[in-house]
Amino acid sequence: MDTQRLKDGSVLIIGAGLAGLFLALKLAPRPCVVVSPAPFGQAASSAWAQGGLAAALAPEDSAQSHAKDTITAGAGLVDPIVAMLIAKDGPARVRDLLDLGVAFDRHEDGSLALSLEAAHSHARVARVAGDLAGREIMANLIKAVRACDHITLVEGVAARALLQTETGRIGGVLAMNGKPIRLEAEETVLATGGSGGLFRVTTNPVEAAGQGLGMAARAGALVADAEFVQFHPTAMDFGRDPAPLATEALRGEGAQLVNLDGTPFMTGYHYLGDLAPRDSVARAVASEIAAGRGAYLDCRAAIGAGFPDHFPTVFAACAAAGVDPRTDLIPIAPAAHYHMGGIVTDVWGKTTLDGLSAIGECASTGVHGANRLASNSLLEAVVFAHRVAERLRDAPSGRQAGGDAASIAPLPADALQVLRTEMTAKAGVVRDAAGLTSLVGTIQDLKAQNGPTNELVTADLIAEGALARQESRGGHYRSDFPKELDPAKRSFVTLDVTS
Structure with a gap:
């Protein structure tokens, strides 16, 4: 097996959407390697975002108002500290994107043309050409990262598992580029996107099938609120x-x-x-x-x-x-559009596994709760990418890299289609115990046939979480438990990695 240890304390970034590319730019001058399973700009949900990026940019708006709207939309599960953190940081990150050449829509007087979206109390969504925000932001980021000497771009390499040392530290990934390859790194960041591709009816690229969440869960990372999927x-x-x-x-x-x-x-x-x-x-x-x-x-x-x-x-x-x-x-x-649950991180993007960070949709920062506020996803991605860069940019190198990982193949296409059909039918907009129990059984059967693939691990986390939450809240609606329970509680789970 080919082993490559990243040089000069480079940070390994898995995923080339908005979060991953923005982090790479912000890490300068620390070297980093960005790995993508597809050509840059493809298979990234960020490029498909139409609405834009929410930030309190209007004179009549405020970070306090934005945070309040975020908390209200999240149906009792939003961390108010994190909601205020991203709301306060939002305008600065929009200015970063403007400096990168993103042509957000403007009025004739030069001010940003901000749009109103659902559950926002003010017009605060910065857009590009009406509905081209994601595509244009990604185009500018890709252009910028290709021009940076500190960034190495690697296309056509798909991460399959996290390398983990005997002490539990994450030291890179086991990946595939036609053959197995070990990418060893002192710091690894998952920016792998969401899980919409696990559902038959989705707005996401079908490649976004929970791979990052599955990898982290299999390594023992703490996962939160997996049952909350926004449709x-x-x-x-x-x-x-x-x-x-x-x-x-x-x-x-x-x-x-x-x-x-x-x-x-x-x-x-x-x-x-x-x-x-x-x-x-x-x-x-x-x-x-x-x-x-x-x-x-x-x-x-x-x-x-x-x-x-x-x-x-x-x-x-x-x-x-x-x-x-x-x-x-x-x-x-x-x-299926956005996964509110994910890999638990602190306010600096650190997961519960040493050497591993997570940003973007695969992470659970506590800001989205049970129902993401419109256009907060791009905001969270850039805010937390910036914070991870602040933490890692000047961090000392020389930490342990490498480790072991069990090779996990992707779920075969025919099995994935079975899974996607069952997920939409039984873990969709309306759920109940009978459907979810049947779904869990299907997932276990697929695991017996194909092993614990990343896709199946993530699907199981969603289904089991939805079955355990006997209430309706935000994006999770149980027809057999239509009311909210008091008090509101987040869900946390760690897989047993010894079995």
């Missing part, structure tokens, strides 16, 4: 995999959720109507579809003729499906 209420129902997203900003501009006959329905479910929190809207959309009335997004009056210019990504997806959103309703359905 975006307005994935476009065109039969594509993954499902194209109709950004929430459309509703911020006045678009309405309606039945096939054009009747608005959200006021019957929530007092905030079309701008209710995502979990409420997702359940409402699912209910209307189940009742046979259908669910659609009506953008005809609110967006109208300006659609191609203001929301080019959504317009292109509609056009490819033969739908003209200027004159037609857009069919929608809920889809």
Whole structure:
């Protein structure tokens, strides 16, 4: 097996989305190696983000207001200290992105054009060309990292397991690039994204299937709130995999959720109507579809003729499906979108395993609670990437690297499709004990056939967590336990790595 020990105390970053690339830039001058299983810019959920980045940038807004909205949306499980931390740091990180050349939308007077999204009390979402924020931010980051001497970019290498010494310290990863390869490092950072690819209906790249969370859990890292998956209420129902997203900003501009006959329905479910929190809207959309009335997004009056210019990504997806959103309703359905749970970290991105940090969607910092506030994901990614860089940039090198790891192959494609179908059917927007128990059984059968792959470990954490949480809260809704329990409690689990 090929073994490569990173030189000069380089930091090993697994994942090349927003969190990983922003960290690499911020680590300068400390050398780092960024590893991606796909070409940079592909298979990263960051590039698909349409809404933008939330930050209290308007004169009438404040970090206190942003933190309050974050806490409210999180349904009792948000850490208020972390909510205030990212809200206070947000404007500075937006300025960092501006310095990198990100062309956030502006008014004629040069001020940033901020959009209103669901559950925000102020317009605070910085966008690019309407719905191109993720793509444009990633394009600028990729350009910047390619120009940096301290960053080594490695494409086509997929991490499979964490190397762990006898003392439990993480010393790199066991990966594949056509053959096994050991990448040994003194500091390893997981920035591997989320788990939407575990669901049959998702807005995420199908490659985002919980690999980082699975690797960390298998090594004994503490995991929190795995049962909390956010389902975006307005994935476009065109039969594509993954499902194209109709950004929430459309509703911020006045678009309405309606039945096939054009009747608005959200006021019957929530007092905030079309701008209710995502979990409420997702359940409402699912209910209307189940009742046979259908669910659609009506953008005809609110967006109208300006659609191609203001929301080019959504317009292109509609056009490819033969739908003209200027004159037609857009069919929608809920889809797995964001994983609130993940690898537990402290406020500096450190996990419970020495030598391992986690940032972005694979991490659980305590900021998202049971229901992520719209556009807080990109914010959390850059804020915590910056904080990890602050901690590691001048940290002494010479710590132990290397260790052992059991080789784990990816879940075969046919088994993954079985898993994805079962996850959407039984751990989707509405859950119950019977479905979740059946799902856990399916996962155990798949483990017996394929071993404890990273995908199956993560799926099991989600299913077992959902079965154990006998209440409904945020993105987790149990039809057999529809009420919230008091007091609100987070869930924590560590896998037994000795068995």
